[in-house]
Amino acid sequence: METIPLQRKVLSENDRIAAGLRERLQARGILCLNLISSPGSGKTSLLEQTLAQLPPELRPAVLTGDIQTENDANRLKRFCPRVQQITTGGACHLDARMVETALAAWPLGEIDLLLIENVGNLVCPASYDLGEAAKLVLLSVTEGEDKPLKYPSIFFKAELLIINKIDLLPYVPFDLAKAEENATKVHPGVEIIRTSCTTRAGLDEWLQWLQRRMQAARQNLGNTAAGAAG
């Protein structure tokens, strides 16, 4: 009996769409970030703070994934005219086709930064490329410092770990140094920023990271154009 490698085929289809998306976004110098965390780690709050503090000349767009409700999109629309909710209707992650379909509604020439808030889930979203330049993982201090070891895939794949809700550190048994040590065990050299959306601690550092990455995206675009012209 012949065995059909279905899983590989499904993943490849996603990878193919994601690669096309990445190429289109890079060709326009758009930085695309894929934010992943457990439910309630503060992805939407971080996006609210980010959108409120971005320089006015920047043109962000946000796709926010949830199984049900438009709550997150409604929260974010107060800060940004380009926000779309992707309601998966049961699926535990966003995939590249959902992103491609949603993006068709916007002229890409009017976007500098595409922020994708994935479904709240520390497991499945790690396996689906959305065409992003980088995955980011959020971990709130209420979740425990063992999470990088227990959910290694996303901590390995994320370029940046944001340890959020540090204002709650006095009230929870969370060992910050141990959490960072665990993350570094899984992903040596991973960048780490500590934030609180309540006290705004660490948000400047996060915004600087974001600006550096946006500059790099535009720089790459310049190099590619120069290369093509040369």
Place this chain on the structure above:
Amino acid sequence: METIPLQRKVLSENDRIAAGLRERLQARGILCLNLISSPGSGKTSLLEQTLAQLPPELRPAVLTGDIQTENDANRLKRFCPRVQQITTGGACHLDARMVETALAAWPLGEIDLLLIENVGNLVCPASYDLGEAAKLVLLSVTEGEDKPLKYPSIFFKAELLIINKIDLLPYVPFDLAKAEENATKVHPGVEIIRTSCTTRAGLDEWLQWLQRRMQAARQNLGNTAAGAAG
């Protein structure tokens, strides 16, 4: 071209194993509970407190699921001789076959209560029957009161909602009444217990719930035996 309903077939296989497990457990009067929540909502802490406070004549057993690490089993073994870690190696949920395989290591006649701690994930575990008598969902107050609306499947399927970490209520913007209203919208009549594993608030109520359910499991066994004898 013929379409093969693969998803239905896979689910049916799980359901078939789960039904067999449920029958075996019920036939021995063993109460089996399936605990589901986001990562870091406090499933392991609640189990630690529960195992420490159960009457000594009760014989509990625990299966604890994680993608990687034996951390949770090591924590729980301090309180209970029968603990097994199920390491899924990437899978985002436990399934009935994993439970069946793990249970083969124990004589069921020596168990009164089987507690299954699922992988930390508010989405996928809701879709997999493990042969349990009831699903329980934990929601910590740091996660936000909107979660029942955003992840309705597990809140609809769970018989009991445990709102955990209520000791943190003074420090987080969590509207307890709204959370309970949201849960009740998704699942009218759902039972709700508020707990803190730090202050031990609500743990008596939880242990009483557990004892009532265990009595009911034994009562059903008595009825079945009487029916069979009659």
